[in-house]
């Protein structure tokens with residue numbers, strides 16, 4: 001178990017974000033536990049796991065996106081000290097799928113964890129250089145205090161769950 | 168300013184204290200406390216402040232080049248860049264982009280407030296919806312933002328519920344924050360899905376990749392940017408930074424400085440037009456992969472006075488501002504009365520004076536510019552190290568020079584300052600206070616009697632706007648310098664002394680708070696210091712605070728001339744009044760040649776800092792009276808805290824056996840002349856009430872009160888029944 005992963009989990013815990021650790025074999029079960037149906041998603045783009053055998057609808061219609069309770073996306077990176085997730089604004093639609101449903105389930109490979117902002121920006125620089133130049137660092141659930149006290153789930157997910165694929 | 172105007176101003180402040188004060192205070196203090204905590208826990212804070220300052224200086228220096236770079240990069244990405252000269256130009260372009268759009272959704276952006284784009288688009292037939300919940304509340308209420316980060320912090324939950332229930336008439340009346348939030352989210356969610364155009368601001372724009380960065384907690388900026396096919400981002404040109412790596416330190420500082428969060432929920436970095444498939448909510452059965460994918464992006468870079476600010480040596484610094492609101496949150500006046508009191512068309516509080524003067528013109532900054540008392544509490548809290556009080560002083564000076572009255576020739580002939588006739592009489596009175604004090608002491612006690620009579624107070628209130636509820640400082644017939652000479656100068660001769668010091672006879676210590684000066688002399692002598700109390704010019708703090716910069720500068724030259732030779736002779740300059748030490752260490756940099764300012768700064772010490780140094784270097788503490796556990800409540804001084812010198816007083820008192828409790832408020836509310844002014848008296852007392860509450864509670868009620876600043880002592884005298892003194896008086900061997 002790496003220190004970075006532990007730090008990441010404790011940062012997420014502080015943000016009320018739950019983490020599930022799993023591997024290729026346990027993935028389908030872990031994911032099905034993490035989602036609330038109906039769920040939509042974008043392809044994970046990973047070799048050993050996919051959403052094929054899960055209850056997630058990949059490449060949803062606008063209507064499905066609007067009515068989904070969960071959106072499942074891969075995330076390009078996690079930042080351990082902040083508990084942030086790097087969601088790509090990609091052609092598959094990770095951005096709206098992570099944003100519209102009330103619950104976001106993020107799938108992250110342990111290798112993609114970065115210790116801190118220095119490392120994360122070094123990684124982001126490489127992504128930009130490779131032409132992937134639109135990302136959101138999302139940290140916890142969307143929130144506002146504009147109505148008098150902190151309320152989660154404003155124009156964005158109220159709940160976030162991270163599934164980590166261990167090395 | 169006429170007595171009538173002062174009365175109206177006082178009235179307006181009273182109204183805001185009653186209606187918005189409580190909500191603003193709760194929210195701004197909350198941001199403020201969270202910021203202190205967040206920064207305490209963040210070791211890289213000071214290092215990153217230095218870094219971002221350098222990045223901003225460099226970026227503003229290279230601004231024209233960065234505009235070219237971003238134009239190339241955005242165009243290469245497939246977007247458009249428009250450099251708008253002013254608000255009209257920007258609005259026209261945006262209207263053209265909107266074309267026949269029916270609705271446009273917006274995320275929070277002060278820059279779009281600055282150009283009033285909503286009104287413009289509404290006139291052009293486009294329905295505009297603010298999707299940030301705070302902005303939405305203001306849009307429904309038809310009010311202006313009261314805070315750069317939390318635009319609606321002046322509103323209570325009850326007020327919002329009432330507003331929504333009246334405006335939208337829901338089946339079940341809305342009440343809880345959850346209900347209100349849910350209602351607004353659903354209402355706006357629909358507007359976002361239907362909108363033709365999405366408009367955002369930008370916290371930062373990375374030039375070489377064309378990346379718009381949005382720092383938010385709600386998801387509305389993300390939704391506004393990607394849901395409609397057309398995205399317009401409006402940003403002041405100063406938002407440009409060269410590269411992606413420059414962005415990192417800002418990301419780590421901005422949320423900590425703004426709300427005390429380590430990072431906001433969303434840091435959105437888009438290099439539009441983005442690849443995200445367009446969302447066809449009107450064709451619900453189209454899968455994402457089959458959407459038409461046509462996105463349009465426009466970056467509107469707004470000049471609106473910024474190029475002129477860049478060329479203005481004094482206002483340029485304003486362009487480094489990242490609009491975190493820390494200067495407003497750490498401002499005692501702001502905390503109590505809120506942004507609406509600070510005037511300004513768009514921006515309010517702290518640095519807003521610089522922004523308003525730069526983008527809307529001086530008049531817009533004029534009205535309530537006085538609310539910055541120069542206390543400097545914001546200075547160490549600004550992540551880009553902007554000298555915010557200086558910007559306020561400069562703008563005040565410029566305003567002074569623009570106002571002229573028919574009596575100018577008369578006033579100019581009579582006053583000893585360097586200012587043109589336009590300067591307000593009240594400002595002249597306070598600005599020339601040191602000269603007045605000379606006369607006051609020379610004619611005491613007569614001067615005190617006359618000034619204290621009812622007709623005199625009425626006249627002073629009418630003509631000078633000095634509130635008659637304030638008691639006036641009493642001039643001493645025997646000044647500190649006279650006393651010192653008549654006792655035969657220093658009791659420790661230079662030949663026997665470990666060190667030699669000049670005790671700076673500031674106007675208050677010399678004429679009013681003479682006892683603290685005497686105590687200081689005796690304390691220094693007890694510690695083996697040969698003391699001199701020469702005739703030195705007054706510091707210029709008083710005219711500086713009234714925006715009389717030329718007069719302040721003249722004082723700086725005189726002070727330096729009076730002290731230079733003494734510094735050369737190896738004497739230390741010991742200062743009792745913290746605001747005078749602060750001007751030596753701060754503004755003198757702007758008035759004197761660098762080497763002179765540095766020399767004076769290096770040789771000057773606050774009295775208790777100096778005592779601390781003497782004790783640390785072998786001085787005999789036993790030669791000073793012991794505290795024997797006496798319980799003391801200590802209020803340091805704003806500028807003293809900014810200089811990091813509160814701790815020295817506490818350490819010395821503790822060393823002598825006192826039990827010290829320190830005040831927790833940002834400011835006592837008096838702030839030099841501020842609390843004397845008719846128009847600000849009530850605000851001053853309201854700010855002071857926090858200190859009063861703390862010093863009257865159980866933990867502090869029976870403690871001896873000490874404070875370092877003259878005006879703090881005066882404020883404490885009016886807040887508390889028990890007397891207060893300068894801490895050096897506790898150490899006085901002769902007490």
Ligand code: SF4
Pocket residue numbers: 424487488489490491492493494495517518548549550551552553555
């Ligand atoms: S001046 Fe400094 S503290 Fe004030 S808003 Fe700007 S960046 Fe923040």
